[in-house]
Amino acid sequence: MTYLPLLGIALVVLGFALRFNPLLVVLVSAVATGLLSGMHFVQVLSAVGKGFNDNRSITVVFLVLPVIGLLERYGLQQRARSIIESMRGATAGRLLITYLAFRQVFAALGLTSVAGHPQTVRPLVTPMAEAAAEKEHGKLDEATSEKVKALSAATDNVGAFFGEDIFVAVGSVLLIQGSMAGFGIVLTPIQLSLWAIPTAIAAFLIHGARLLWFDRGLRKSSPGRGGEPAAQRTVEGVHRRAASTLGPLHHPSDGPPPRSGEEL
Amino acid sequence: MINLHWVYALGGAMWAAFAVLSLRDRTNRQRFGNALLWALVAISFWFGDEIGDLGNGVLVLAIALVAGANLIGRSVGGSTKIEERFELARRYGNKLFLPALIIPITAFVGTLLFTYTPLKGSGLFDPKSVTLVLLGLGVLIALAVCYFWLKPPVLAPLQEGRHLMDAIGWAALLPQMLAALGAVFAAAGVGNIVGGVAGSIIPSGSVFLAVLLYALGMVAFTMIMGNAFAAFPVMAAAIGIPILIHGAGANPAVIGAVGMLAGFCGTLMTPMAANFNIVPAALLELKDQYGVIKAQIATAIPLLIVNILILYFAGYVWAH
Numbered sequence: 001m002t003y004l005p006l007l008g009i010a011l012v013v014l015g016f017a018l019r020f021n022p023l024l025v026v027l028v029s030a031v032a033t034g035l036l037s038g039m040h041f042v043q044v045l046s047a048v049g050k051g052f053n054d055n056r057s058i059t060v061v062f063l064v065l066p067v068i069g070l071l072e073r074y075g076l077q078q079r080a081r082s083i084i085e086s087m088r089g090a091t092a093g094r095l096l097i098t099y100l101a102f103r104q105v106f107a108a109l110g111l112t113s114v115a116g117h118p119q120t121v122r123p124l125v126t127p128m129a130e131a132a133a134e135k136e137h138g139k140l141d142e143a144t145s146e147k148v149k150a151l152s153a154a155t156d157n158v159g160a161f162f163g164e165d166i167f168v169a170v171g172s173v174l175l176i177q178g179s180m181a182g183f184g185i186v187l188t189p190i191q192l193s194l195w196a197i198p199t200a201i202a203a204f205l206i207h208g209a210r211l212l213w214f215d216r217g218l219r220k221s222s223p224g225r226g227g228e229p230a231a232q233r234t235v236e237g238v239h240r241r242a243a244s245t246l247g248p249l250h251h252p253s254d255g256p257p258p259r260s261g262e263e264l
Numbered sequence: 265m266i267n268l269h270w271v272y273a274l275g276g277a278m279w280a281a282f283a284v285l286s287l288r289d290r291t292n293r294q295r296f297g298n299a300l301l302w303a304l305v306a307i308s309f310w311f312g313d314e315i316g317d318l319g320n321g322v323l324v325l326a327i328a329l330v331a332g333a334n335l336i337g338r339s340v341g342g343s344t345k346i347e348e349r350f351e352l353a354r355r356y357g358n359k360l361f362l363p364a365l366i367i368p369i370t371a372f373v374g375t376l377l378f379t380y381t382p383l384k385g386s387g388l389f390d391p392k393s394v395t396l397v398l399l400g401l402g403v404l405i406a407l408a409v410c411y412f413w414l415k416p417p418v419l420a421p422l423q424e425g426r427h428l429m430d431a432i433g434w435a436a437l438l439p440q441m442l443a444a445l446g447a448v449f450a451a452a453g454v455g456n457i458v459g460g461v462a463g464s465i466i467p468s469g470s471v472f473l474a475v476l477l478y479a480l481g482m483v484a485f486t487m488i489m490g491n492a493f494a495a496f497p498v499m500a501a502a503i504g505i506p507i508l509i510h511g512a513g514a515n516p517a518v519i520g521a522v523g524m525l526a527g528f529c530g531t532l533m534t535p536m537a538a539n540f541n542i543v544p545a546a547l548l549e550l551k552d553q554y555g556v557i558k559a560q561i562a563t564a565i566p567l568l569i570v571n572i573l574i575l576y577f578a579g580y581v582w583a584h
Binding site: 003005006008009012016020021022023024026027029030033034036037039042044045046047048049050051052053054055056057058059060061062063064065066067068069070071072073074075076077078079080082083110111113114115117118119120121122123124126142146147149150151152153154156157158161162165171172173175176177179180183185187191192193194195196198199202203206207210 | 268271272274275278305308309312313316317318319320321322323324325327328329331332334343344346348349350351352353354355356357358360361363364367368371372375393395396398399400403406407410414416420421422423424425426427428429432434435436437438439440441442443444445446447448449451452453454457458488492493496497500501505509516517518520521522523524525528531532535536538539540541542543544545547548550551552555556558559560562563566567570571574578
């Protein structure tokens with residue numbers, strides 16, 4: 001057996017690390033892997049084409065964008081924010097923990113596609129989490145706002161991944177069953193889904209603890225503590241922590257100013 | 265019977281509309297690049313099954329070149345300003361959530377109806393693609409409700425959708441491209457090579473080290489392939505079944521289920537799982553395209569340790 005095709009993996013790692021365009025990196029790696037394993041160029045290109053065509057279903061999820069975009073035009077994100085602003089005791093961490101639980105339970109019932117990054121995270125979860133974080137912290141600087149958004153997306157992933165295997169008819173459970181059956185080991189889907197429960201609980205506890213920890217950090221770094229209106233706290237923040245935390249809104253060299261989702 | 269091809273036809277129509285609207289958008293300096301990219305995607309969705317494998321390969325090559333040559337720009341979304349949106353949000357109130365909820369509710373009710381009623385045998389939907397068919401159906405119902413209620417300009421949903429699509433850009437196609445790479449990896453036998461390497465460095469005698477290697481192998485191979493599904497059969501065949509189950513007498517249900525979940529910890533840490541890690545970063549307009557991955561590492565690593573402990577104790581120690 002030759003190890004040459006593994007060079008394709010090295011190419012992917014190198015290309016991603018050097019931040020070339022990932023589509024090009026992946027295509028070059030696919031072609032290199034195929035050629036190194038003895039296929040002709042036309043064969044490799046056909047294999048890539050077939051793989052791409054067979055997996056169009058992955059890209060279908062973007063069908064929701066017109067609906068989400070239209071509702072954002074009519075203020076969906078702003079509405080999501082104002083609900084959180086009017087809610088006492090809402091914090092970014094608690095909000096995301098609630099979402100994590102919701103996502104895990106629904107995924108465990110086989111309803112993974114009920115939520116997701118385009119359907120729920122961008123229009124609802126992220127603006128709510130940002131509004132809650134602003135209640136705790138005051139106006140968010142760019143780094144904190146990025147962190148809130150990244151944690152929202154992460155929470156969706158953790159919830160979906162570590163909930164879906166509890167459902168007996170999900171693809172991964174069937175794959176495990178099939179792989180094992182190939183070696184004469186007979187398992188029922190229910191056995192497999194029961195053994196997904198301990199990890200699901202651990203995922204909830206670990207990620208939930210991180211979210212509460214994040215809340216703590218937000219409160220600690222808050223320029224003003226409780227009671228004051230957010231605008232006043234922002235002004236204080238400028239005083240105490242100099243301009244560095246707020247950061248420039250717009251680097252002139254960067255082309256158009258950065259935009260938050262709301263300004264789209 | 266309504267199957268995936270109906271959904272692909274709908275998707276093709278959406279991307280074709282994005283292409284035409286991009287072409288007419290003079291606010292985007294790179295409008296021809298955007299139009300070309302979305303037109304290529306529309307061709308893939310409409311004619312992918314007619315143009316043959318090589319034709320699709322050429323299509324992929326063209327998509328990668330358009331993206332790699334940096335021909336794609338951002339359109340300037342100019343529909344409503346943020347102050348207007350606060351005003352609109354006040355006017356429409358919580359009812360704004362209803363159309364957004366139509367999509368998940370259609371999926372929920374549809375799945376229930378399809379699983380527990382005679383609808384399943386009616387042959388209305390192709391059972392293999394019922395989730396995606398319901399997604400498409402939910403989108404159409406939600407759009408109909410929005411048109412009726414909000415009375416937006418006719419092209420508004422497509423224009424707003426296009427601005428979001430432009431914000432995601434080429435990243436939208438990365439998951440599909442990675443799936444194609446996975447297919448080539450499989451054809452070239454990469455899985456067997458990795459499994460062979462992992463199997464050959466197995467320490468003899470120590471079940472704990474074998475468990476460790478099995479779990480870490482799942483993580484590493486998942487990170488390379490971008491999904492645990494490709495990694496599982498390889499690692500199960502190399503270590504899980506011969507060494508842990510047959511050799512050490514471990515509980516096969518634990519080795520299977522928790523081994524897969526160890527792989528999911530790898531999914532949280534790799535840019536190769538683009539639809540979970542890179543596309544959301546683009547969709548949420550993060551500055552750092554690896555921001556989502558960085559936010560996940562501190563969950564993934566402790567959870568991996570828990571999985572290793574479950575594999576060892578529940579799978580082996582307590583199973584004896």
